[in-house]
Amino acid sequence: KERSFVTVKSLRIVLIGKTGSGKSSSGNAVLGWSEFKSDLSQTSVTKLCQKAQGRVEGRRVEVVDTPGLFDSTMSHHEVNEEMLKCISLLAPGPHVFLLVLQIGRFTPEEKETLNLIMKAFGKDAQKFTIILFTHGDKLEDYGLSLEEFIQKKCDDSCKKLISDCGNRCHVFNNKEKDTERKYIQVRGLIKKIDDVVRANGGGCYTNEMLQEAEAAIQKETQRLLQEKEEEMKRKMEEMEEKFKQEMQKMQQRMEEQRDENEKVLQERDNELKELKTNIKRDFSPHLSCIVIVLLKLYIPVRIVNIAHLVSYNFHLLRPGVLICGQHVFGLSRPQ
Structure with a gap:
């Protein structure tokens, strides 16, 4: 008072x-x-x-x-x-x-x-x-x-x-x-x-108040620095996680593409085997060697379609084959 x-x-x-x-x-x-x-x-x-x-x-x-x-x-x-x-x-x-x-x-x-x-x-x-x-x-x-x-x-x-x-x-x-x-x-x-x-x-x-203020400022500065470091660390972790997810997605797409390619190759392999089987069935043992040349620029169709085409028309070709024999069949597209 x-x-x-x-x-x-x-x-x-x-x-x-x-x-x-x-x-x-x-x-x-x-x-x-x-x-x-x-x-x-x-x-x-x-x-x-x-x-x-x-x-x-x-x-x-x-x-x-x-x-x-x-x-x-x-x-x-x-x-x-x-x-x-x-x-x-x-x-x-x-x-x-x-x-x-x-x-x-x-x-x-x-x-x-x-x-x-x-x-x-x-x-x-x-x-x-x-x-x-x-x-x-x-x-x-x-x-x-x-x-x-x-x-x-x-x-x-x-x-x-x-x-x-x-x-x-x-x-x-x-x-x-x-x-x-x-x-x-x-x-x-x-x-x-x-x-x-x-x-x-x-x-x-007083100076004591100033020292307290400076201590508080230092403490606040340290807090802000720590927050900044944590924020940067969090952003780095988010970037790493995002990069990891992108890599996983890319790897998954590559695996899916690889599986698709393997599937296509397997289908073509099966079609080729089917074509060979059909040729052997219709011409053996009269043929010693048959080479089929597929000119894709002229016949833009799948092998399986070619196989059906050859199988369907072989009964027309067979008499000529039996008479004179052949070394090769050439398939070409009419001009």
Whole structure:
């Protein structure tokens, strides 16, 4: 109960967001002067983590600006490595992660920002996260308050992101020129950061949490690798089984074809034997040698048909054979 009213003497803040979201200019607004470089380009000005400190209402405030998420000039691994440096720069750890989004521009990549934060810092990171909307001057164009804008203009994915961060959000008008109003919006942010600190018992995101997150990431990585290996093994087994089945089918077709060929050969052998038997029966012992030449180009009929043809007509040929004898019979097709 006592810890719920804790107010720390100094605040440690990490700025995280997509290139062009107004991350660096928001850091400058908190500090009260232009410490971080910022412009309107879509190329990240911040390449490495940068730390600066100032004072707000007499309290020391330390701010670390991180490289733009999804910066095309840096790999995700390089961005994550730089983001992780903020832990050592803000030892013993940051009190809050400010996830910076631009009013009216919520890209598919920005929908994944919280997942990237949790991937780098673990699930506990969302308990330390506040969404900071920039370009608050656009709310005047819509004629809406921040709450009304979220309710009426944000899609479900944006609302889910806000909900996952405990509905903690704030807005900066980066074009505000009035010093007092600029100070009021910074003071409002500091109050919400204090609420986060109290909700976390006065603690901050620590190296121990980071180590736990890294252990969880390693465990998850191993699990994914194992799943990938099992998936590849399963696919290999499926391919081997499919290959085996195809080989069996091919072998079966070859055996069936072989059996069919043997059957055809056997039928032709039987037909030939039948033809020889018929010839011997009708002409023996008058014939010493009979050679039958089958010209398949001229007689495209099966042997059995030839046998019937010869047997049927032999009674007509027999007298001539008995008179003069023969050396060969030639069967030809009439032209």
